[in-house]
Amino acid sequence: MDDLLSEFLTETTENLSVLDVELVRLERNPNDPELLSNIFRLVHTVKGTCGFLGLPRLEKLAHAGENVLGRFRDGELPVTPNAVSIILESLDTIKGLLAVLEATEAEPPGDDSELIERLEAMAEGHGLHSDDAELPSEPVAAAPEPPVVPEPAVASEPAPAPLPEPSLPPAPVAAPAPAAPAAPAAQPAVAERKDGTGLPAVAERASRADGTAGEDREAPAKESAVAAQTIRVNVDLLENLMTMVSELVLTRNQLLQILRTQKESEFAAPLQRLNHVTSELQEGVMKTRMQPIGNAWAKLPRLVRDLAHELGRKIDLQMLGADTELDRQVLELIKDPLTHMVRNSADHGLESPSERLAAGKPETGRITLNAFHEGGHIIIEISDDGKGLSIEKIKKKAIENGLASEIELSGMTEQQVQQFIMKPGFSTAANVTSVSGRGVGMDVVKTNIEKIGGTIEMKSVQGRGTTFIIKIPLTLAIVSALIVECAGERFAIPQISVLELVRAAADSEHTIERLKGTPVLRLRDRLLPLVSLKYLLRLDDEREEDTNDETFIVVAQVGTYTFGIMVDKVFDTEEIVVKPVAPILRHIEMFSGNTILGDGSVIMILDPNGIASASGEISMADAMRSETKTVQTMRHEDSMALLLFKAGGGAPKAVPLSLVARLEDVDMTSLELSNGMPVVQYRGSLMPLVPIDTGFDIESEGRKPVLVFTDGDRSMGLVVDEIVDIVEERLNVQLKTERQGLMGSAIIAGRATDVIDAGFYLTQAYRDWFGSSNREAYEEERAKRVLLVDDSPFFRNLLTPLLSVAGYDVLTVDSASEALNLCEQGEQFDVIVSDIEMPGMSGLEFAQTIRRGTRWQDTPLIALSSYATTRDLDRGRQAGFNDYVAKFDRDALLYTLSQTLSEQKVA
Amino acid sequence: MMNGKMPVRRSEDDQFQGEGSHDYVTMTIAEQVFGIPVLQVQDVLGQQRITRIPLAPPEVAGSLNLRGRIVTAIDVRLRLNLPPRPKDKPGMSIVVDHQGELYSLMVDMVGEVLSLSNQDFERSPATLDPRWREVSLGIYRLNNQLLVVLDVPRLLNFASLEPA
Structure with missing residues (x-):
C-alpha cells in the first residue's frame, strides 16, 4: 500500500476514535467552547486530508459534518443529542468508507447524499424541529460507541433513548455495519497481531482484495487491522530503549570478559544464553530505529523536476534501493547532504540538452541514486552522466582561491586535483546560479558525512560523468572499535576507519623513518605520513622512556587521506557504545565520545577525522595559504630556499627552489630532437631540454638530473650535472655578472655560488616565453x-x-x-x-x-x-x-x- | 560581570533568610571545610580508578565508571587554585548531577551531614579569593571553624575559567 495512504488511514482512524469520545463529551457539556473547537479541528483535518488525497466522497461527507460543527461552534445551532447523533452517524459512515479504502486502496463508489442532506438540513437548523420525531435515531449512534470508545462511562451516557432500535433506516451505503459486527470483527485483527508478526494481516488483506463481494460486512475488521499493525511510539521512548539496550550490551560484554578469565564456570551456559538474547534484543531494537532511505529521497523527484525547468535541462532521476534501511539518526543527518549533491549533479554535472546532443549523448541527462548494504555499511552512490569534473577549471579555481599554487598543482595527480572540490570555498560553476555555485557545497557535505563516521569518494571521467560514493555506518549507537594503548592510556579507534595494522620495529621489515623529525613509514612503495598519538594528545609518559622500540601503526583513512597513528600496543576489537563526552570536554575534537569497556574502565574514543585535521591534512590548505602569505609579504632579504647544483664546471650554482617545479632524472638516450632542439617526452608532452650554457653539449648517454621549470602548461628542463643540496639562505647577490644566464654571485653555504637566471633558460626553451633576451x-x-x-x-x-x-x-x-x-x-x-x-x-x-x-x-x-x-x-x-x-x-x-x-x- | 550576577545572588540568598536550616554534606579540602547541599549529592565514593583525558582542562582529572554511567571527575583542589593533593594520600569523591551529567568532585575527605541554621549563614566576605568567591554561595559560622558552601553549577562552569 502507498505509504501516504496507510499513514492517512492510521491517522484518520486515530482522529475518528478521538472524535467519538469528544463528541460524547460534547453532548454532556454542550457549551464547552474548547471541546467544540477541538472537534471542529479534527473533522476539519479529516476533511482536509481526504481532499488532499483525492477522496471526494469522504471529503463531501466530512465537509457536511464540518458545516454542522461550524454552526455549533459559532453558537448558531444548539448542541442537541439529535445533532450529535447525526454527526456520529456520518463518522461511522466515514469509518466504513475507510475500511473499504484500506482493503481496495480505492474509495468505494456510491453516494451519501441522503446523509449529507440531513446534515445540511441540520446545519440550516431544520434538524431541530424534527428533534422529537427522530428521537429513535439516537440509539443507533449510541450503539456503535461502546466497542470503539474506551471510556465505559460513555455507554451509559445517551440516557434519553435506552432502547436499541435496529429497525431504524440504515445508512444508505457501504457502512451500515453498526456495533454488532464491528466488535467481533475487531477481535481477529487483534489476535493476528498477538501471534507475533503483522504478516498474516497483510496476507489476509491481499486475499480479500480479489473478492469484493461481501466486502462490506468485513470492512470494519480491516479498519482496525491497520490501526493494530502500526502503533505510534514517541521517538524519545525508542531512544531511551536503545540506550538501555546499549547498557545491556555493555554489561553483557563485561560478563563475558569475566567469564573468559574463569575456565570452568557454572555461569557459562546461562551467560551464553544471555549473550544470544541480548544480541537479538539489540537487533530488534535497532530495527525499530530503521527507516528506508527512500524517506530521505521522497522530495528529490520534485526537486529535480523543478531544477530541470529552471535550468532548461532534461533530467531523468533514477532511484534504486529506496527500501534500504538505515538508522533514523543517520538518515536525518544525510538527508541534507544528499539533497545538496543531487542538486549539484543537476546543476554542475549535467549539461544542457544541446551540449549533450553535441557530445553525442541522449538529450535527457540521468542522475542515478543507488543505495545498498555492504558489510555493515550503507553505500549510497550518486552518479550522473554529465560532463564530469573539469581538471583545468578546478586548477584555475584552486589558484584563484589561493588553495594551491600552480607549481603545487602541476605536481598533483588528477585524483588530487579533483579533491579540491571538497575544500571549503570552492565551486566550479562558472556563474553563481540560484541553484548552486555559492561555494558552500561539497565541503559541508563532506564534513557532515564524516561527522557520522562516513566517507565520501569521487570518481569522475571528463565527458562521461561523475559518481560520488558515500559510505556510512548502519548505526551510530554501537560500533566496533580497536583498542590501543599509548603512554599507558588506552583508547578506542572506530574499526570503520582502520585500514590495517602495521608493526614497526628495528627487526621488522617496516621501520619508521624521519624527515626533519616528522615520522613517515614506507608502506608498499608509498610514503605514509605518521602521527604520534603521544605527541598529539600531549601524553607525557611518566614511566621511563620505553626501551622497547616496537611501535604499532594503525593505518587509518579519512576520505582519501590515509595516515598512520603511532601507538604503543594494540589490543583486540570490542563492540562499544558511543556515549557523548561531558559538555566541558566537547571542544576537544580529538575524541568522538567515550565508553565503558568490558572490564569496567572508561575509555576515550578517538575521532580519526579530528586527528587528521589536527595532524594537518584538512587544515593543510589553510596552513599553506598563511605560509605563502607570510613569505610573500616578507622582505626579500629574508632567507629563501635555494637549490644548489653543479653544472658546466665552475662554481656551484643555485636557483630559488620555488621556481623549480620538480627534479627529474632523465635517461639521455630517450632524447629526441625537435626543431633542432633536444626534447624529451615528459608526462605525455614534449619538454625541451636546455643545457646550462650554450657551449655545453648535452650528452646522449647515461642519466642526468634535470630541473623542471613549469609555468602554466609549459615545462622546460635544465640539464645539470649533479644536485648538491637545498639550503635556506638569504639571497644576497653580491657580484653582478654580464654572463648570460647568470644573475650574479652570492655566498651560499659558505661558498661563492652562481645564482642562475631561470628566466634566461626559459627563453632558451621557448622563444616567446619572454620578449627579448639581450640585456642592456x-x-x-x-x-x-x-x-x-x-x-x-x-x-x-x-x-x-x-x-x-x-x-x-x-x-x-x-x-x-x-x-x-x-x-x-x-x-x-x-x-x-x-x-x-x-x-x-x-x-x-x-x-x-x-x-x-x-x-x-x-x-x-x-x-x-x-x-x-x-x-x-x-x-x-x-x-x-x-x-x-x-x-x-x-x-x-x-x-x-x-x-x-x-x-x-x-x- | 559581577553586576550581572547580582540579582541571581540575591534570590539565592533568600533561601538563607530567616529561620530554618539546610542540610549539607561536609568535606575537607586542604584543611578547609566545605559543604554541598545534601540534595545535590548522588553518591560518595572512595578512591577510584580514573581514566585520564588528554587535552582536557587541568581541573578535569579524568572520567570514571559509576555503575555503568560515565562520570567526569573534577579535581576541586585545582579548581580552587590549591596545590594538587599529595600522591600518597587517598582521596574521596562526591558525585553530583549537573544538567543531566554526573560529575565526581574529588576532595580530600568527606565528612558527616550537618544541619546548619540560617542564622549562622553569611555572604562570602568581599575580600575572599576571587576564584573562591565565584564558586561559593556563602559561609556558615561553625563552633570552631568556618564552612564554605560550594555552588555546584558555578564550580562546574568552566566557561568562566580564565586560562591559567
Missing part, C-alpha cells in the same frame, strides 16, 4: 622600494630576484586587495608594479582605486600585462598607470622602472 645596462637605483602585485607565484618568484639584483627593495603581494591593505597600513613605495589580469580586483580597478585619493595617489604605477596592444596601453593610462610593460619583457621593465623613477626625481 640600466641605470642603477639604490634601495628604491618596489611593490610588485601579481597573482602568479611564478612571476613573483621570477621577478623578485631580478629586481633585487637590479638594486630594488622588493615587496610582493598576490592580490590588489592585499596591496591596498599595505597602503592602509601606511607602507610607502617608490614605485608600484602591478599585473592587470588578476582574480578579484583587476589591475585597472586597483589603479583607479589608488588614484582616487589614497596615500599612494602620487606613487608611479607600472602595469605589467601579457596584453600590450595600443588599446591596452590607453586603457591602462586612463586607469592611472604611468606606464605599461609587456609581462615577459624583463629589460623593458627594468628600463621603465628606472625611467619612471628618474622622471619622478625630476618632477
